[in-house]
Amino acid sequence: QKNGIVRLVDNGTLRATPLIDISSQVNDTRDRGLLGLAVPPDFANNPYVYLLYTYDPPETVGQIGLAAPDANGNRPSRLVRVTVNLTTMVADPASLVVLTGTNSTWAYTSRPDGNSTGSIEIVPSGILNSTNTFDNGFGTTTIVPANQIDVGVQDNDPSRTGIQNQNIRDYLATDSESHTIGAVHFGPDGYLYLSNGDGTSYNFVDPRAVRVQDIDNLSGKVLRIDPITGQGAPGNPFYEANDPYSNQSKVFYSGLRNPYRFTFDPITTLPVIGDVGWASWEEINTGAPGSNFGWPFLEGPSITGGYQTLPQAISFYNNNNINSGSPSNQTAVFPILSRSHAEPDRASSITLGDFYNNNTLMFGDVVNGTLYAATLNASR
Numbered sequence: 001q002k003n004g005i006v007r008l009v010d011n012g013t014l015r016a017t018p019l020i021d022i023s024s025q026v027n028d029t030r031d032r033g034l035l036g037l038a039v040p041p042d043f044a045n046n047p048y049v050y051l052l053y054t055y056d057p058p059e060t061v062g063q064i065g066l067a068a069p070d071a072n073g074n075r076p077s078r079l080v081r082v083t084v085n086l087t088t089m090v091a092d093p094a095s096l097v098v099l100t101g102t103n104s105t106w107a108y109t110s111r112p113d114g115n116s117t118g119s120i121e122i123v124p125s126g127i128l129n130s131t132n133t134f135d136n137g138f139g140t141t142t143i144v145p146a147n148q149i150d151v152g153v154q155d156n157d158p159s160r161t162g163i164q165n166q167n168i169r170d171y172l173a174t175d176s177e178s179h180t181i182g183a184v185h186f187g188p189d190g191y192l193y194l195s196n197g198d199g200t201s202y203n204f205v206d207p208r209a210v211r212v213q214d215i216d217n218l219s220g221k222v223l224r225i226d227p228i229t230g231q232g233a234p235g236n237p238f239y240e241a242n243d244p245y246s247n248q249s250k251v252f253y254s255g256l257r258n259p260y261r262f263t264f265d266p267i268t269t270l271p272v273i274g275d276v277g278w279a280s281w282e283e284i285n286t287g288a289p290g291s292n293f294g295w296p297f298l299e300g301p302s303i304t305g306g307y308q309t310l311p312q313a314i315s316f317y318n319n320n321n322i323n324s325g326s327p328s329n330q331t332a333v334f335p336i337l338s339r340s341h342a343e344p345d346r347a348s349s350i351t352l353g354d355f356y357n358n359n360t361l362m363f364g365d366v367v368n369g370t371l372y373a374a375t376l377n378a379s380r
Contacts, residue, residue, distance in 0.1 A: 283335040
C-alpha cells in the first residue's frame with residue numbers, strides 16, 4: 001500500500017497480518033509514498049523484499065505545517081531491504097537495511113517549501129551551501145565528512161558559485177511536492193534498478209532541476225546497484241572501481257524529470273522509461289548505458305522553454321551542439337516516442353506499462369485514462 005503497509009494475498013485471500021508495516025517512516029501525500037517494491041527472482045534462497053519510498057525522518061514527529069509527518073514539504077527518499085520469515089511470511093522490522101539513501105536524513109534536507117516558486121534563493125537539499133557544511137534552514141548547520149561529499153562537474157544552483165557542486169553522497173532528494181522516487185526492479189542481469197525524479201517543482205521553472213545533469217547527484221536518474229551491498233554495479237558507465245559507493249558509480253541513466261515507471265526491453269534488455277513531461281511533451285526513453293535524456297534543457301524533441309535561459313543551459317546546448325546540429329562529445333539522447341500535449345486526446349501524464357510481446361509496448365495516461373500500444377522496430 002502507498003502508506004507503507006505491505007500485505008500478502010495467499011491463493012486469493014488477503015492475509016490479516018501484514019508482511020511489514022513501515023507506515024511510520026513513509027511520507028504519504030500526493031504522489032509520494034511507498035511507490036516501489038521488488039523481490040529477488042530466487043526468493044526461496046534470498047527471502048528479501050526491497051521497498052522504495054519517500055521518507056519521513058524521525059524529526060518530523062511533533063512538527064507542524066510542511067514539516068509534519070505526511071505533509072508535503074521537502075523530504076528525502078530511501079531504498080531498504082527487509083528479510084522475510086518463509087514460515088510466517090512476515091518480515092522482521094529489525095532486519096531493515098538501507099541500501100540507497102543512507103544519508104537521506106533531516107540534517108541534509110532543506111527547509112520545507114512545498115511547491116517552489118522558482119526562486120533561485122531556495123536551497124536545494126543534499127547539496128552543500130558553504131564549504132564542507134550544509135545549512136538546512138531550520139537553524140541547523142552540519143559539518144559533512146569529506147568522504148561523504150561527491151564533487152560534481154557543474155554548478156547546481158545559479159544563486160551561488162564555487163561550492164554548489166559539492167553533493168552529499170547517497171542522498172535522494174524530493175524538494176517541492178512531487179517528482180519523488182519511482183519504481184524498483186531486478187534487471188535481467190540480476191542487479192537492482194531504481195528510478196528517481198528530479199525532486200523539483202512540477203509547474204514552475206525550478207533552478208534546482210539542473211542537478212539532474214550532474215552525474216555526481218542522484219536526482220533525475222536511473223540507478224543500477226548491487227542488491228546486497230548497495231554499491232554501484234560493476235559495468236555501470238561511470239563506475240569507480242576504487243569507490244563503488246560514490247554517486248556516479250550508481251548512475252545508469254541521467255537527464256530525467258519524473259521517471260516513476262519503467263520496464264525492460266526483452267530484445268536489448270535495457271530499461272525503457274516513461275518520463276512524465278512538463279509543459280509540452282510526454283516521453284518514452286531508452287538508450288545505451290550512460291544515456292542522458294536532456295531534462296531540464298530538453299523536453300520531447302525540443303528545447304525547453306523557461307529552462308533554456310538558466311546559466312547551465314548555455315553550456316549544455318553548446319556541448320550538445322543543439323543549435324548547430326553538428327557532432328558532439330556529449331550527445332543528448334532523444335526519446336524513442338514523444339507525445340505532444342497538444343494532441344486531440346490531451347495526454348499529459350504518461351504511465352509506462354510493459355511489453356505485450358517483444359515489440360509491442362503498452363502504456364497509459366493518468367490524466368485522460370487511455371491505454372495505448374506502441375510497436376517498436378524489431379531491429380531496435
